[in-house]
Amino acid sequence: MNLMEELQQELAPDRVTKNETVLEQHSSDESYHTPHLPEVVVFPETAEEVSRVIKLANKYEQTVVPFGVASSLEGNVIPYESSIVVDFSLMNKVLEIRENDFLVKVQPGVTRSQLDKELKKYGMFFSVDPGADATLGGMAATNASGTTAVRYGIMRDQVRDMEVVLADGSIIHTGNLAAKSSSGYHLNGLFVGSEGTLGCFTELTLRVYGIPEYTMAARASFHSVDDAVEAVTAILQAGVPIARVELADAQSIKQMNWFSETEYQEVPTVFLEFHGNEAGLKQDVDFTREIVMDHNCQDIEFETDTAGRNRLWEARHNVAYAYIHGNPGKKQMVTDVCVPISELAGAIKDAREAVETSGLDGGIVGHVGDGNYHILLMVDVNDQTDIDKANIVNEHIVNYALARGGTCTGEHGVGIGKRKYAKKEHGASLEVMRAIKQALDPKGILNPGKVI
Structure with missing residues (x-):
């Protein structure tokens, strides 16, 4: 038998394909980097199937590239060698919600919006918001963050445990369910951000949070970027529990107005969001207003209703698309x-x-x-x-x-x-990183040519 036949035997014929359209769909990401067709695309449903795929990759000396929804921006998932692309779209189940532990266990193909939809039933949310509706496996692979990192931290801060298939096909766990541990090397920190070069993630246990009692958003316009940044620094130094704080320069506001049909002043602008209880938040908002006015803020407007907040953040998130359409x-x-x-x-x-x-x-x-x-x-x-x-x-x-x-x-x-x-x-x-890569992937079959 050849590689294709053995893959079909291990996974099932309908989950192994060389269809030209499917290969094309797995040849690029959202970046400008040159696409490249993979050799074959497989759609596993379990960690054991991923393990069998990787063992076959070793046997046939084929490289392996893990694949989520291709929302990456640095060519992270482009298969530049004759590769088996492992598409995790069928591994998209929310496996367990441990509401009392503020933890959730998911498969890597679960998307951010899919998880938040499930968590809302429990009054919880997942904090990392990179803008794109990326898969959680992909977000862990690139150590994603986004607009809420200032309050809740980045992806690495949310990962409690991962199930990882290594380059030899063995399956390990990198952590546990405990809130802290001083036992052993910090494998979560090693694998998060490794971009599929050290292993394929097949399960993630993530930290989640209670939905805030009260949320308020604001938009502050400044005379200069210096004023805007100094104001934000002062807000952080004052200990205001700000959940999001985003800057857009004057040119981006102009493009935003054109695309989102807003009428914002075309000057450096800071978008803010506050989470907390209503009484405490009122004090935080009043304090923030004083701080920004001390730093030459031209105008600050607050949004308390859901529609207003959504409109504000939709305009901010759509800046990239505004430039593309323009x-x-x-x-x-x-x-x-x-x-x-x-x-x-x-x-x-x-x-x-x-x-x-x-x-x-x-x-x-x-x-x-x-x-x-x-x-x-x-x-x-x-x-x-x-x-x-x-x-x-x-x-x-x-x-x-x-x-x-x-x-x-x-x-x-x-x-x-x-x-x-x-x-x-x-x-x-960098030589330490290369030594780790060599130790965990001596044949260099996992997402070669990326990271180092």
């Missing part, structure tokens, strides 16, 4: 660097100068509460000049971030797009 025929390069908060204002101003110098259309948005910002650059992928300009901008802001103690990626992961910065960012510790 530039037909082009694709979007989304940069992703993170700097110490004290360096953020300077980084954003420097980034705006880099965009203007390039001549490309682009806006800047950021999770200002944790120093993570993005440039939404529109490029013609068929025009090498455009690609070169975008790469120059990206490299410029990465070097700026690294020179100030930052990182080349705050949440999108390394994939292939940021791999070239690994040595500069990590130095000698």
